[in-house]
Amino acid sequence: KQEVTQIPAALSVPEGENLVLNCSFTDSAIYNLQWFRQDPGKGLTSLLLIQSSQREQTSGRLNASLDKSSGRSTLYIAASQPGDSATYLCAALSSNSGGSNYKLTFGKGTLLTVNP
């Protein structure tokens, strides 16, 4: 059974700092790893999706890396801004037993606060 863990549960940093959010998964046989952003009272917005054959994906100040062998992914945020304050969730896509269905397993998220 796939389990996804995100550490830390909460992080507070001053504006301008570079930061790393961590995501680990127990079953390395994943198809992709997706990072989401969730603002209070809102739905999830997909930020980056890394395919199993890829090592990283970049979008603006965001860079996500994937190391399948060690069961880890990181989300790097450069030059953080107060507008980056949100909860960040990662989710791993893997197959159910028998490979007939796919399952997206979510972590519990990291609550990021960027202080002006």
Next chain:
Amino acid sequence: NAGVTQTPKFRILKIGQSMTLQCTQDMNHNYMYWYRQDPGMGLKLIYYSVGAGITDKGEVPNGYNVSRSTTEDFPLRLELAAPSQTSVYFCASNIHGELNEKLFFGSGTQLSVL
């Protein structure tokens, strides 16, 4: 382009009442999903659909029912509401459910069962 739209945004139910959470998408996506998010927990899949007329159970289907009569709509039905169903419910969709497609979410329905 509205994306995924959920109604209502908030609802309070009494134990034993029933209700339908509405979800519609205008992106012509085949795959649609219902998740619930409990405080401090990750999202759990309730039901999903791979196309009109086809639905299947997810991880936590008990107490819920779904239907998919059109590509656009995927309502979630609670027949006998219980306090354990207090949660935030999210509807999501993607084009073909293919392995490397991003998932699009609605803004959620916050449900309290008292």
